[in-house]
Amino acid sequence: MSLLQSPQSQPQPHAGRRTVLTAAVAAAAAGVPLLTGFGSGTAHAAAAGDLYTSNTDLYTRLPNGEGTEYARRYRRHEMLDASPDGRYPYNRTTVLALHGGGIEGGTSELCLGIAGYHPATSEPVRADGPFHDYWMFEGLRNSDNRGLHVTSKHCDDHVARSMAAGSLNVLSLHGCSAAQAGAPASRPEAVVVGGLNAGFQRLMTEELRAAGFQTIDGAKVPDLNGDHPDNICNRTMLGKGGQLELTTELRQSMFGTFTRQGRPKSTNETFWRFTAACRAAIARLEAGADQRIL
Template sequence: MPHSEPEPRTTTGARRRTILTALATAGTTAPLLSALAASPAHASAIGDLYASNTELYTKLAGQEGTEFARRYRRHEMADASLSQTYPYHRTTIMAMHGGGIETGTSELCLAMAGYHPATFEVTPAEGPVHDYWMFEGLRSSGNRELHVTAKNCDDHVALSMAFSSLNVLSLHGCTAAQAGAPATAPEAVVIGGRNAAFRRYLTEELTRAGFRTIDGATLPDLNGDHENNPCNRTMLGEGGQLELTTELRNSMFTTNTRVGRPTSTTPAFWSFTTACRTAISRLESGQRIL
């Protein structure tokens, strides 16, 4: 359940990273300065059994692969040329509560990264592909106990991937009541994160695709604006977050089980994925790297 979080902490390192990146990225100075002055944030941590990923990994030592799993992909990059600059992967997709914790977010994470959730083949075949990271609950029941709220994530791989990305899109699940969606139209997505341009592109593309979008600014417990949220621990100090209601996620699969979801995706799943990938493409196209 939602609750208020403490005042965000801004470190000297975060300021330095943000400012240096602003010098290499066109048109970002004003949003970055606004992000540094953001108001206190909120998240959902009431009921968490573990205060951090480290505590979870320690107390469940030896149970990775049965109780929980971590999956990620960092694409190989190399520049051996003295004269030519090669681009790097700018965006990472994350599902921090995948598997049976917030169902459907693992499959969406893979598809938004450009991989079919059942076959891991590049989909669409022409790409592009993005880096991704997931934490997943594997239990047959009781996966909520494995939930670690985003601002408390200290997984070293997750954070290193966020720190080395210009953008992160983090996928989460919520209830219709938490999202403020009416009972008559519970299928909705809350769009948050500190990157204003990213929020705008996601809103435009998802609305164009026929999905009900809700501005995270109206829901402080779901807005994803805490600076310690991995979606904002990027090179720019800002990113994007989506909170999908249970009903919306249910509409994306005909067999909503851990085994069944990868092979039973519906047109709504692919329409949602395509809209988000389009928003990512729009965001990246405006980011000039020197």
């Protein structure tokens, strides 16, 4: 995608097999006709059983929900270049957790850890960084947090969109089941590596495997590949980004207590090994030639 290409000029969303089948089942159960206008620029059928067609739809229909049903957290680091004869670096990478809190457990904590902050305190893990910008949407309900899920193609939160559009890179974190990822029953702890940035995929795969994690090529799991141009992980300055889908078993292995309240304070060695691998991949990515703005 050209740096000047607008969202309206990008290819329209396509429907994956899981989206179509889930929508069909839900429609049949509700006794309503199935929406077929997946290519429409004005309305989309809910993906994978989503109740809300976008973040805007969710915010509108739950006007008093923030702080009780859901939360949004983000950090944009202050950047300054006041020198007429020098040039200073800017933050190149944003980390996203679109389905944090109780929706896809563990992704909020991973988002903070990869960005350089401790999940329990939001304080820097290392005083010298590096630090990355981050944005997350979190389910706060005691149950039925899955009802707050908005698929990545339909994320239109203004802050999230602006942060992705102002970044060279995005790493978006998600949760899935071992069956969805195609992980073997004998080893269900796995992560699907996807997104449109092939170089980022390669680096992430190399670093995660070197750290002892089982990776699965997103191209082998089309429904989890994160390769749609409208996926917010790809709405970057370069028109491409990275996405990780972690199985439930892998996410559970990273915490002593796998509850929304318990996870931030019970991160373990597996959690920090995973976040360190992701940070190493980001560092290698940011050292590339396409990361320089002349």
